[in-house]
Amino acid sequence: MKTYIKEIKQMINKSLAKSTLLSIGIRISIIVTIMAFLSYHHIVNILEEQTLDKLEKYITERADKESIIFKLAQDNHNTFKQAYLELWSKRKTANANPRFDQLFNKQNDGTLRLTTSAFTGFERSHTSSSDYKGESRWISGFIGRGAPVANKEFRNRVLLSYDLVDQFAQGWSNRFANTYVSLPEGVNIVYWENLNWAAGASSDLDIPEEEWVYIANKKNNPQRKSVWTGLYYDQTADEWMVSCETPIDDEKGEHLINVGHDILLNNLFQRVFDDRLEGTHNFIIRKDGRLIAHPSYVELIQKAHGLLNISELKDTKIVSQYQNISESIDKYGNKPQIINDSASDVFIAIAPIEGPEWYFVTVYPKTLLASPAQLTAQFIFFLGFISLIVELVMLYLVLLKKVLHPMERFEKASKLISEAQYNLSPVLSDVNLRKDEMGRLSAAMLSMAEQIHKNTLTMEETIKLRTKELELAKYLAEQQARTDSLTELANxxxxxxxxxxxxxxxxxxxxxxxxxxxxxxxxxxxxxxxxxxxxxxxxxxxxxxxxxxxxxxxxxxxxxxxxxxxxxxxxxxxxxxxxxxxxxxxxxxxxxxxxxxxxxxxxxxxxxxxxxxxxxxxxxxxxxxxxxxxxxxxxxxxxxxx
CATH class of the missing domain: 3.30.70.270 (Reverse transcriptase/Diguanylate cyclase domain)
Incomplete structure (x- = not known):
């Protein structure tokens, strides 16, 4: 029965329907679809060009913005270094004992700590009101056990470090949380507003073994330049941070001190994560794959104490992105650039941050381009669809009598055949009078029904005869299975x-x-x-x-x-x-x-x-x-x- 209906539909598709519904409906549908498709891709291309320009400007500006703080830290350190070296030649042989003993107090745990008044505040010495130098405060100091506190040169280095921290740190506090000086012998002089760092330092603190100290020693920094730590946790300050450290050596190459600034994690993360383009996300990496900041891996970075490498992650997407970044830097150099990452369906914008040798990265999903293009294409498609509906409704009114009514009759005739009723004349009488394809189809269906009827009768007789033959064969087989063929007795x-x-x-x-x-x-x-x-x-x-x-x-x-x-x-x-x-x-x-x-x-x-x-x-x-x-x-x- 399904075959008969399929044959009817195929005959219709070859005549009236092909010249009407297909020639109009499909034509309009194809045109509308093509217009929507071309509009979509045209808009995507325009948006992509605009977005790439905007993204390149953004990544350049963001990298410059992030670089400012790092450049400023290095500039501050150079200023500090210049001042320190100018004064050191005069101060290194001075009698430091009275003032050193006045400022540093011996503790029961074997360490020396800067006097409390240096943190709580005192007025700097002056001769008149016009010479008033303001108040010195927020400075704390720690000298670990084993430091050569009796050494004159050591004491002078500590006092000069304290004086210059007092001189410069307060002016730099609007951009940096702190300013500090560390000595290779286990000393740290810190300016940190409202945080008495030295008071919270453990007596067992081994300062030379801290990353913010050892990265500046000659072994790890033979170039004697400003260097940056990775993200680390300062237990004394109870803060996550990165640090800029600049070593200061004398004219003989002897390592005198390190001057440092800390950038707190919260400030860094806030700038990186919150200041972003809508729908994108930012992160910072080092060239070697060390992950500095990423919105999805804050806890992992902290858990790894800032030593999390991208290769340790199970996220294949970010691993693939890093590989593309690394290959692009090797190929095009250390400059702002945009990578088309087809595998992740994103644009990756990268730009170097001057100073710590970090890279600022913005991941821009291509779906952001598709959304406005899709809206436009959908609008065009919607208008075309409405036009198609109007035209098809008008076409339907024309075809109702020519096609749909005969189809309804053919459906009833097909149902009668499926119910083994083969007299189709009452159903197809009016259609059979037509001289077009419908009339010829009606005549073919009447002839088909008559032939099916004859074949059905013949088939029923054949089935009855075959059934009797099978029953006889079954009886004989059963008898043979239970009877001895020679004696005709039971076997x-x-x-x-x-x-x-x-x-x-x-x-x-x-x-x-x-x-x-x-x-x-x-x-x-x-x-x-x-x-x-x-x-x-x-x-x-x-x-x-x-x-x-x-x-x-x-x-x-x-x-x-x-x-x-x-x-x-x-x-x-x-x-x-x-x-x-x-x-x-x-x-x-x-x-x-x-x-x-x-x-x-x-x-x-x-x-x-x-x-x-x-x-x-x-x-x-x-x-x-x-x-x-x-x-x-x-x-x-x-x-x-x-």
Whole structure:
């Protein structure tokens, strides 16, 4: 039925519908779709050019903005360094003991700490009101155990460091959280507003082993330039930060001090994460893959104490982005650039941050370009769709009579055929009068229905005939499966099936059941002497004699060769023996002529009876068989029942 409907639709598609619906509806749909598609890609291309320009300006400005703080830190350090070296030649031999002992107090834990008044504040010495130098405060100092505090040169370095921190740090505090000086011997002089760093420092603090100190030593910084730490946690300040450290050496190359600034994590993260283009995200990395700041990995960075490398992440997307960044830097150099990352479907804008050798990265998803383009394309497509609907409605009114009405009739006719009703004339009468394709289709459907009707009648007759043939074949097959082909008695399979059922019925309903087994005496001699044809005749005559001697309720079967079994219903052992005797005597009267000779034969019998519940047919046959062979051994042509 589905094939017929499909053929109808195909015929319609080749005529009226093709010249109307397809020629108008599909044409408009294709035009609208193409216009929307071209508009979308045109707008995407324009937006992409504009976005790349904007992104390049943004990344350059952001990198410059971030670089300012790092440049400023280095400028401050250069100022500090110049001042320190100018004063050091004059101060290194001065008598520092009275002032040093006044400023630093020996602690019970073996360390020295700057006097509390240096942090809480005191007025700097002056001679008159016009010479007033303001108040010194917020400075704390820590000298670790083992420092050479008795050394004159060491004391002068510490005091000069303190004086210059007091001179410069307050003026720099509007851009930096702190200013500090560390000495290789385990000293740190810190200006930090409202934070007494030295007071919170542990007596076990090993300052030379801190990253913000050892990155400036000669081993790690042989160029003796300003260097930046990675992100780290300062336990004393309880803050996450990065630090700029500048070593200061004397004219002989001796390492005197390090001057440092810290940039606190919160300030850095706030600038990087919050100051961004809508829909994008920013992060900072080092060229070696160390992740400085990333909005998705703040906790991991902190957990790794600022030593998190991108290669340690399971995020394949950011790993791939880093690989692209690294390859682009190697190829195009250390300058602002934009990478088209097709794998992640993003633009990656990168620019170097001067100072710490970091890179500011902005990830711009391409979907941000697609959204406005999609809106425009959708609007164009919507207008085209409305136009298409209007035109199709008008077309529908024209086709209603020409196509849709005949289609409805064809559908009803097809339904009648599916219901085995083949008189379609009442349904297709008006359509059949038309001279166009619909009329020809109607005539074809009427002819098809008539032919289907004829074929159906023929098929039903064929099915009936075939069914009868199959039933007969089934009957013959079942008979062959249960009947011995030579004697036409039941075969071994049939005997066991019927016998097992009879045994079950006897046990459930009461009564007796006996089995007689017989075997033709010296049957092999008959076959060898007269041939198998005579032997087969003997078996047939035995089968006839058995059928004549038994009741209709009894079962006789050929178990194989010259061996037969008889199942006697409601017959005890004595009655079974009488039946066996009757058959034995009958066998002696049978005469078969072969080659002019008269042949006679005898048989031996074994008899058994069902005596208790639970016995199986195999048990009765086994017992009867044993008694049969006793009869053979007793001279043949006799019956054994015990």
């Amino acid at each position: 071994r399979r049939s005997f066991f099936e019927i016998g097992s059922l009879a045994l079950q019925q006897t046990e459930e309903g009461g009564g007796t059941l006996s089995v007689v087994m017989l075997d033709v005496d010296k049957f092999k001699n008959i076959n060898d002497t007269y041939g198998h044809a005579v032997g087969d005749e003997v078996l047939k005559r035995i089968a006839t004699a058995l059928q004549q001697s038994l009741r209709p309720t009894d079962l006789c079967a050929r178990l194989g060769g010259e061996e037969f079994a008889i199942l006697l219903h409601n017959t005890d052992l004595h009655g079974a023996k009488k039946v066996a005797e009757k058959i034995r005597v009958l066998f002696t009267t049978i005469v078969i002529e072969a080659d002019g000779e008269k042949i006679q034969f005898t048989a031996s019998f074994g008899v058994s009876q069902l005596t208790s519940k639970g016995e199986q047919l195999d048990d009765l046959l086994k017992l009867a068989d044993e008694r049969l062979y006793k009869a053979k051994n007793s001279g043949r042509n006799c019956i054994v029942s015990q």
